[in-house]
Amino acid sequence: MRPALPPVATTPFVAGRFQPAAGEAEAIVDPATNEVIANVAGASAAQAEQAIVAARQAFDAGDWPRMPVFERGQILRRIADAITARTEHFALLESINGGKPISGARREVAGAARVFTYYAGAMDKFFGDTIPVAENLLNFTLREPLGVVAQITPWNFPLLAAAWKLAPALAAGCSCVLKPSPLTPLSTLLLAEVIEACGVPPGVVNILPGGAEIGQLLAEHPAIDGISFTGSTTVGTAVMRAAAGTIKSVALELGGKNACIVFADADIEKAAKSALGAAFGNAGQSCSARSRLLVQRSAVPAFTEALVAQIKTLKAGSPLDDKTTLGPLISASHWERVDQNVRRAEHDGARLVAGGHRPSDLPDGNFYEPTIFADVTPDLALYSDEVFGPVCSITPFDTEQQAIGMANASAYGLNGSVWSRDIGQALRVAKAVRTGMIAINGLPSASSTSVFAPFGGYKRSGVGRELGMSALAFYTETKTVTVDLS
Structure with missing residues (x-):
């Protein structure tokens, strides 16, 4: 009760x-x-x-x-x-x-x-x-x-x-x-x-x-x-x-449609664990959610497997239960908008890896499963449109310059992250991505470094x-x- x-x-x-x-x-x-x-x-x-x-x-x-x-x-x-x-x-x-x-x-x-x-x-x-x-x-x-x-x-x-x-x-x-x-x-x-x-x-x-x-x-x-x-x-x-x-x-x-860039030399398990909070925190209802997962091609299978394993650790349920880690979406109408985005992504050819529906054990309220799509190409709406729900996409890249170009191919520029053991590479990418905040090798959100660091974005993410x-x-x-x- x-x-x-x-x-x-x-x-x-x-x-x-x-x-x-x-x-x-x-x-x-x-x-x-x-x-x-x-x-x-x-x-x-x-x-x-x-x-x-x-x-x-x-x-x-x-x-x-x-x-x-x-x-x-x-x-x-x-x-x-x-x-x-x-x-x-x-x-x-x-x-x-x-x-x-x-x-x-x-x-x-x-x-x-x-x-x-x-x-x-x-x-x-x-x-x-x-x-x-x-x-x-x-x-x-x-x-x-x-x-x-x-x-x-x-x-x-x-x-x-x-x-x-x-x-x-x-x-x-x-x-x-x-x-x-x-x-x-x-x-x-x-x-x-x-x-x-x-x-x-x-x-x-x-x-x-x-x-x-x-x-x-x-x-x-x-x-x-x-x-x-x-x-x-x-x-x-x-x-x-x-x-x-x-x-x-x-x-x-x-708004934001933020990129998480994962190079093949990164700590894949750590990157996947961080992506869990970055994409699904607050049920994905965050302008700073990092829902575009750009992964170097050779690492896509391992990263996808690790992320799917991580979402199984999330527990949807009553927000008043101390064990709950995934709450509902804010309203029934917002649930419908998120679901429409998911159905459109399926129609457009993205491959549903996990989630995509209401949890079967939570028929009431506005709960939505944490959802992962793979094979999401930059021409798809899911790649560019802000969903504002627990939905993320995996897109492969090959080179450092390609990753930068893909991250910047967005009307938004609020948040982001880079994962690489090559700190020179990570810093080059962090400097080149047009975003107001970016994290290197950690943190579910760039603002987690300090709630007193400047928070804001480039382009249509704000002024x-x-x-x-x-x-x-x-x-x-x-x-x-x-x-x-x-």
């Missing part, structure tokens, strides 16, 4: 308090069972306007952007501690609402706390410059908060994505209007409660559940100074277009970077000051 949801508000959070329901209610579904677990009131257009006014007032006349950065840091540390204290509450919400295996959900909660901890101590180490200009002139730069920022987060990592956006923005002194995905708003609403309790002034953080119409309003609104969006490339394009009308600062973290000091660059403006000393 599923445990009861932790208590959490289900209405918009505006100007420091949860508002009465005004917009249309959204049924929130457990993807493991497709049962309704809550009803969340979407923000009305009027509530969205109130949130923008509150954020504008908090920034233009409030204490937060004028507070010494060390004092802001102390509040961010309190938020981190409060997230940690409520680990089980947050993890249950992520698991029940998002279908995440509970062990992974706990790790993501810890990751969110670490992000707040990092930015609690980062802003007072983010400096301007002193620039030699002339003998009688002093020239220096200041870092000042960007202003009121809109933030739109995805359904696949709701709490973590909210932390990635809110923590650096708050550290910089911005005020925020954040719209979580309508599919997974619950952990973000609990985060709003934590933020308010930790002493963030009213209006500095506002949370607006809702759909595309709220996102459109935020992207277009003249009182918003910048917008940070994580989601699909299609929607990201629309956000950029809408923001252009008022020349907003824009950061976009979008700008999240995490690290790079995020502070987005949430600040640079002001040049020149003093005449004569």
